[in-house]
Amino acid sequence: MDPGSPLRCVRDDPHISGVIKLAVALACLVVQPAPAQAQIKSGTEFLSPEMRRQQADETRNPAFFWVEQGRELFSRKPSPDGQACASCHAEPQQSLRGAATHYPQVDAATGKLLNLEGRIEQCRVERQGQPAFGYESSELLAMTAYLGSLSRGLPVDVKTDGAAKPYYEAGKAFFERRQGQLNLSCQQCHDGLVGQKLRGDTVSHGAGTGYPAYRLEWNDVGSLHRRLRACSLGVRATQFDYGSPEYLALELYLAGRARGLPVETPGMRR
Amino acid sequence: MGTYSSTALALEPYAVVGDAIPRPLGGLVGNPARGAALVRDRERGNCLICHRGTDASEPFQGTIGPPLAGVGLRLDAGQIRLRLVDASLLNPQTVMPPYFRTENLHDVAPAYRGKPALSAQEIEDVVSYLASLKTF
Numbered sequence: 001m002d003p004g005s006p007l008r009c010v011r012d013d014p015h016i017s018g019v020i021k022l023a024v025a026l027a028c029l030v031v032q033p034a035p036a037q038a039q040i041k042s043g044t045e046f047l048s049p050e051m052r053r054q055q056a057d058e059t060r061n062p063a064f065f066w067v068e069q070g071r072e073l074f075s076r077k078p079s080p081d082g083q084a085c086a087s088c089h090a091e092p093q094q095s096l097r098g099a100a101t102h103y104p105q106v107d108a109a110t111g112k113l114l115n116l117e118g119r120i121e122q123c124r125v126e127r128q129g130q131p132a133f134g135y136e137s138s139e140l141l142a143m144t145a146y147l148g149s150l151s152r153g154l155p156v157d158v159k160t161d162g163a164a165k166p167y168y169e170a171g172k173a174f175f176e177r178r179q180g181q182l183n184l185s186c187q188q189c190h191d192g193l194v195g196q197k198l199r200g201d202t203v204s205h206g207a208g209t210g211y212p213a214y215r216l217e218w219n220d221v222g223s224l225h226r227r228l229r230a231c232s233l234g235v236r237a238t239q240f241d242y243g244s245p246e247y248l249a250l251e252l253y254l255a256g257r258a259r260g261l262p263v264e265t266p267g268m269r270r
Numbered sequence: 271m272g273t274y275s276s277t278a279l280a281l282e283p284y285a286v287v288g289d290a291i292p293r294p295l296g297g298l299v300g301n302p303a304r305g306a307a308l309v310r311d312r313e314r315g316n317c318l319i320c321h322r323g324t325d326a327s328e329p330f331q332g333t334i335g336p337p338l339a340g341v342g343l344r345l346d347a348g349q350i351r352l353r354l355v356d357a358s359l360l361n362p363q364t365v366m367p368p369y370f371r372t373e374n375l376h377d378v379a380p381a382y383r384g385k386p387a388l389s390a391q392e393i394e395d396v397v398s399y400l401a402s403l404k405t406f
Contacts, residue, residue, distance in 0.1 A: 178376060180377060180379065181382040182367035182387065183367055183375055184365065192365065193334055193365065196332070198319055198320065200329070236378065237378065239379065
């Protein structure tokens with residue numbers, strides 16, 4: 001079981017860059033996690049020291065290939081007379097720094113819950129007039145990994161009240177409901193069994209703050225919803241579609257639960 | 271605890287006495303060697319995802335449930351049967367999955383819907399194997 005150590009905002013890992021440490025330290029001054037959430041730790045805390053080092057090292061974390069591809073796509077015109085993302089979002093390192101920390105969020109125009117993937121697709125279809133990339137396409141993963149990486153080290157800061165409240169409540173109910181032939185809830189594993197071994201895995205809080213992440217099991221980068229589908233399959237429950245309302249609400253609940261933890265995209269996981 | 275009869279049509283009925291199901295499901299006779307294989311099998315029983323078995327050389331065994339070594343000393347066959355069939359009859363909060371139940375489950379994946387995780391014969395196989403584990 002988790003020995004109950006308090007949330008450590010700045011990790012002692014010497015391989016985490018000073019910039020990230022500083023950013024996280026500053027973030028800690030502003031964000032006071034609620035007591036119930038103070039125990040939640042990032043998935044990184046449960047990785048082997050070697051994998052943590054690899055995740056932090058841009059030259060050894062394979063997911064940075066996707067970040068690079070995303071950076072390139074971001075400034076490329078989708079057609080000769082079209083507009084690149086960069087033509088609306090100049091200097092993304094500044095203008096979009098922190099953007100990913102606020103997703104999922106309720107889209108003001110439609111009232112629908114959008115995650116980062118959903119917002120990227122919306123820009124692509126409505127503003128660029130291009131066909132959607134499609135969930136789990138290498139382009140959408142690259143773009144999401146890139147935009148996520150611009151928030152690396154900044155605390156998750158989603159809204160869970162107001163218009164977001166019904167989505168958050170739906171996600172919470174999903175998280176707490178037993179499901180599948182094995183009749184287990186997300187909560188039973190990701191609250192009750194944290195730190196225990198489930199075969200080769202050490203069960204974490206299921207924070208999801210490293211996604212899209214490179215998973216050794218996939219030998220690939222995948223979205224958070226791909227990870228959720230793996231957990232659903234694990235208990236022999238219905239796997240909801242990528243981008244489904246069920247997983248979007250769950251994503252918001254997870255993000256609300258992880259509020260104050262640093263974004264670690266692109267992460268590395270087993 | 272009283273007596274409880276499964277109402278699922280397809281499942282063999284059983285009666286709970288105290289904390290046990292004393293009679294074999296469907297009157298079937300278990301085969302311990304098949305039971306041992308089921309406990310290990312990553313598709314069917316997949317018990318070692320949560321429990322440590324008796325073979326220390328098996329990689330990546332779970333730490334979630336009690337170790338299975340010596341379980342036959344702690345529990346008799348009827349007690350083991352109940353814990354496999356539906357451990358929530360004893361502990362509503364249990365993490366131990368119900369292996370012989372099809373009702374009151376939510377969002378079961380289509381491939382598994384309406385079927386118990388283990389058949390009556392497989393339950394008896396695993397019961398006979400676990401009941402034989404009398405050393406640590």
